[in-house]
Amino acid sequence: MKTIDWANIGFGYMPTNYNVRCYYRDGKWGEIEVSSSENIELHMAATCLHYGQEAFEGLKAYRCPDGKVRLFRPDENAARLQSTCRGICMPEMPTEKFIEMAEKVIKLNQEFIPPYETGATLYLRPLLIGTSAQVGVHPASEYLFMIFVTPVGPYFKGGFSSNPFVILRDHDRAAPLGTGTYKVGGNYAASLVPNKKAHDLGYAGEFYLDAKEKKYIDECGAANFFGIKNNTYVTPKSTSILPSITNKSLMQIAEDLGLTVERRAIPVEELSTFEEAGACGTAAVISPIEKIDDLDENKTYTFTKDGKPGPVSEMLYNKLKNIQYGIEPDTHGWTRVVIE
DSSP, X not given: OOOOOGGGOOSSOOOOSOEEEEEEETTEEOOOEEEXXXXXXXXXXXXXXXXXXXXXXXXXXXXXXXXXXEEEOHHHHHHHHHHHHHHTTOOOOOHXXXXXXXXXXXXXXXXXXXXXXXXXXXXXXXXXXXXXXOSSSOOXXXXXXXXXXXXXXXXXXXXXXXXXXXXXTTOOSSOTTTTTTSOBHHHHHTTHHHHHHHHHTTOSEEEEEOTTTSOBEEEETTBEEEEEETTEEEEEOOTTSOOOHHHHHHHHHHHHTTOEEEEEOOBGGGGGGOSEEEEEETTTEEEEEEEEEETTTTEEEESOSSSOOOHHHHHHHHHHHHHHTTSSOOTTOOEEEEEO
8 A cells, every 4th residue: 555644635536557448339339448658648629628528436435344345326426427418419438337347447556545544546537538529519520438537535624514595696507508517617717706705705605596596405515515503404306406416325314314305495594594514526425505595685594503424424425435434324325346
């Protein structure tokens, strides 16, 4: 295992030994290739550069206390990538090949999988791009799918601790019935300016309202939102929200723990009724929300007065983490042992 200061690596890119690649040419996917290069050769007229034919995923591998390395729900990442492919006219990567490549790249970079006790993980970044040259607006005929890995620490400084957020009405992350339900780079490009505004104002991130009416909670930065009240887990339903695998897992765990789960439109005003609130996603798992400031309306919605995560959020977080690390029984078959 590499000699790295695992406890202080942060959430960023660190070079590793290998990545895996697969090319789509002549209407079919080729063989899996292993590369030690961090670079790709790309035509200047590639569709990924001009017309946004680019999709990515994010998932993690965990070194567990029993010594095994587990991967969490890769089939769900494959399914979400396939949905994105259908949404922007790219060939779908079969689930079996997606998982085979994910497991291969983990095994090739075993020395970069952080030790269990550090709280760090190995982050996998699957990437699919259109590579053939086009000047007119058309899908590419050739594509490159690759997965690289990098060890990461917590997405937010402080890990599982509460953070302040702010509602920004003058920006939309994605349009209804647009590409918001797909994991494409353009959605994140649209979030860079509002995210910077939020950080400049001293917040951990920004909140988007629905683009059509500006009445309902949509997303929390690059994460899904959930609120807790009256033993109920409430999360938004919208045609411009990326379906979070973490949120899907938390909804199931909430049901397992006896909570009612509601996926529906959440009016902004309803924020005042939640006992707890959080942002969830692969990178942060759960980031408990301390407060949400609505600067336009001069309102503050506070979810914790002492800065500590709420009891339900903590229970959900611990349950999910324990499943990911093989500490509690995986009753839903979510994890795959990659290295015994």
